[in-house]
Amino acid sequence: MDASPTADPISALREGDVEQTDRALAILSTVFGYDSFRGDQRAIIDQVAGGGDAVVLMPTGGGKSLCYQIPALLRQGTGIVISPLIALMADQVAALEAVGIRAAALNSTLELHEAQAVEQQLLAGELDLLYMAPERLVLPRTLDLLRRAELSLVAIDEAHCVSQWGHDFRPDYLGLSVLAEAFPTVPRIALTATATQATHRELTERLRLQEAEHFVSSFDRPNIQYRIEPKASPREQLLRLITTEHEGESGIVYCLSRKSVETTAAWLSDRGIAALPYHAGLDASVRQDHQERFLRAEGLIIVATIAFGMGIDKPDVRFVAHLDLPKSIEGYYQETGRAGRDGQPSTAWLAFGLGDVVNLRKFIDAGEGSEQFKRNARTHLDAMLALCETVSCRRVQLLRYFGQESEACGNCDICLNPPETWDATVAAQKLLSALIRLDRERGQKFGSGQVIEVLLGRENERSRQSRHEELSVWGIGDELTEKQWRSALRQLVARGIVEPQGDYGVLTPGSASGPVLRNEETVELAVDRSPVKATRSRGGGGGGSRAADGLEIAERERFEALRRWRTAVAKEKQIAPYMVFSDATLVGIVQTRPESVAALGTVSGVGAKKLTEYGEDVLGVLADQG
Template sequence: MTDTAPPPAVSGTPHYILEHTFGYTEFRGDQQDIIDTLVRGRDALVLMPTGGGKSLCYQIPALARRGCGIVISPLIALMQDQVEALRAAGVAAAFLNSSLGYDQVQDIEARLTQGELDLLYLAPERLLQPRTLELLERVQISLFAIDEAHCVSQWGHDFRADYLQLSCLHQRFPEVPRVALTATADQRTRREIAQRLDLENARHFVSSFDRPNIQYRIATKNNPKQQLLQFLNSEQRGNAGVIYCLSRNKVESTAAWLQSQGFNALPYHAGLAADVRAVHQRRFLREDGVIVVATIAFGMGIDKPDVRFVAHLDLPKSIEAYYQETGRAGRDSEAATALLLYGLEDVVKLSQMATTSEGSEEHKRQERQRLDAMLGLCEITSCRRRALLRYFDEELPHDCGNCDTCLEPPATWDASDAARKLMSCIYRTGQRFGAAHVIDVLRGGDTEKIRQFNHQQLSTYGIGADLSATEWRAIARQLVVRGYLQVNGEAFNALQLTELCRPVLRSEESLQLRTLPKAATRVAGNSSGANNAREHIEISLQDQPLWDALRALRKSLAEERGVPPYVVFHDATLREMLSAKPRNRAEMLAISGIGDSKLERFGDDFLALLASFSGTETVTG
């Protein structure tokens, strides 16, 4: 494959396309190097966090090279919004998926063969159909972009079997550059992506995984509904967000409960009818302040920029899953929050799922290791962001100042004596019972099970009455995380001792454990330690009427065109418009996020609105 760049298919360089099509004046991070690599006809593997600008890395070279760019995307439900955003920017884009009728498919295929398309989105299963591959062999292709490339990893949380066959692109189209992109991949997954997609010889670009605008907060479950309600009422009223639950039943019940509390909440899981899922997703993307309560079936590739929070009501099964899901917040670089509530029951449930899965013993072992790493992140007493980045082999040289452990360092206490009591009780009850029963014995409970097994006669009965059941659960959870205890999923989730217990039981080792954390206090916007995160800009009382009018106009224009409001302009663009108050098209074009096409479509409407508030006449020239 040569490094000679073909003549550009459109006017100007990649920088010209960046400015005049997408409305930005500068590339970020590795964007320019990635784009130049693809324009020269070379392959690339790109790891870039959500909100880092991955899409431009393949959209701009697709426009700069001759032919049509083919984008492989795993979720057909999201293609429409991605294509609409491109069309609003003046790009000839389309998608082919099962939602289209026969005549629509024929029209798009005709436009493709006649060279009228800049970008075409396909699901992997559609791409791999012999008919589609034969069609692509008859047209000029500028590049192949494989989005959400971590789906190729059989160890990952979003595995898609169809992705395993995408290596055929290298074999059938050897002269067409390919780029694989993902926001989540540890070293093992990166190697697997490169191997399975024949990208070992590609240039690898690994951007920082840091999302400094996201505040990470993790708390133990203590009446989780009330914890969630307090979080939403005190910080997130009227904001869009995603709430993740492990089970479909919990999704349904949580969404119904939030609706009863006055929130615009919608359920989303694979058990809902496809048309219901599509409606809920469309409302989330196009309406303000919608909360989606979902299983992991929702979210991959979500382009909505103004998601202000992601909450987990159950423990994710890996740090990769946690990072991927929390990354859907704050794509606009403004302040966002990731809240996780977890408990020992989550550990038990995920351990059972791993034990009973149909995977190999090696796969089960890997799953357990990933769960242990996730638990370690929860229980850590130091900066969470540093621990999170370290998992992806990135070192943050200082504490972030924008996670709960930085904002309110957790207190620790000498739990050596309590740990010995718990371990002794587990041993004396035969290592056959779960945490609930052991804690009942420790606290001197009077339950049917205690009487059945005569456990009120044990020497450990009632020796832990000075601590609450909640405190004992926290101790048990931390001992599991640290490896002093294990949960036997094949023996009714019994707590059992490990070899690490011996020095503690013999008083040869002391234990400092994390106490129950208090609710973290959210700092308005980002804290001073939040690196380069954009400060959250509060709207002044004086500017509030104009701000409301700008948002109302955006919503009206979006509804006329049947697209989400952010397809017209992002919030960041409206904020800059509010500050700069442009008076003519030239000044409007200087606003970040406004390119030639959007200026032509929407510029005069916004200029007229701004002029009406300033009392001046609009200058359209």
């Protein structure tokens, strides 16, 4: 077999007479194992490596990290990476070391002597990249340390955290404006996967990057299938998703409350599904343990509040499920983007009910903050409702929210199963009339349950006590079933024709009800549909990774053999399996069927260090499979 390449390819690439762009491509190929740049990557790298500032909006899985990692290797000095994710820094550093990059983290998890050792490495020029949180960077002692070091660049990751009107607001990010003054000659790059045009403007201003070059990629993630369905028995619906489409695969399940996280994780575990809870109420050591197990295991599901996931660099998360309605499209997009970072087919699934709207509106109204802040939160929620109840392509509406236009995707539940619509104008008028009559003639406001009982003319203790059968609206809606009325109500709330109010979510005519009552506007609603089920070709049996869909039986056997080998290596090294090779790279190896180390080196994702470390072993696994 071929001789292995040098184990230290980076040092040979830092110097030399070759053009910067050629060196960038050489690093991409030799260190990271990729043949070509994607999208704006090359232009961003050239901008920052040349000493310029950049603001980068690029979807999760789009390759943002390379946009500062490669310039840090091209320029003299150490690249400083500002990240809010102390709990993940060790894994980020391990992933870089796995490809031969000298990296470290400086954070509160280190003992004094460990922190001092990292500082000495920095001052000695022995680091390519150094991670730290914004809280540490703005300390006078840290700024003094950085002034004594040679810095190649400063990367501000998850830059949307600076926005007070976006999601995941982190006040400490506001202090990062000091970078422009403290290090005027050091290029800065701010990166995020989620930003509306307003958030984009705000982060640019707050980070003092008005003179930077701006790179805005399409936010589309075509490998993710977006599906939203009405809540019936949400945990049973989730179980069906897992067992029929994602058995044995990694996933994230989001719930609104800590209690729901705990009970859902236990419920899944009782049914033989490997699941762990994650929320801020757990002991810090338990949270860390569960996060590490999720990152390093295959086929494990984490059930979490939104406290989990930002910066998770696990490429083989095959599904993200929401059992409760997210508060905004920004949050929803950020969370669903944690699926399929490797570009392989993945699912974003959400169960949505009217109760979610009531609970979130109550949460907003009872929360702290100015009235302007609450109005902004309601606007975000309304946009999320509109996405849930749209009758056109979800991807089109999702991208439009971020200021981007697209064609119908063919890979969301609406495109795969176009809804039938019906003229619901009369039904909407009947519902509004019932709300008005109950208020005017009985002085009563009710939630959806009792209003539907009145429309259907169904007696109960409450209606008997209030003599609802004497109202002119009693039983006027019996042409629809209770399920149909609940579907109609969700959609009317999403359009602002009906609005839930107060602690109990009582229904009132909404701001958009007037034209409907006056017959000036027709109302088209979607007929409730059966949930879309993705079809999968397993190529020879259930289980295994969806990344291997479409492989022939013999190829799948080789793929599974490589996965077993990868698991053993990862366990021995105490690192996540994807740090050895991603699923996508294993598929590439299987399809290429290399017979030499040199041929293995042509597979995407196989860099020089990994080729040296694992090349012979991979060829041995393939040879054993015949």
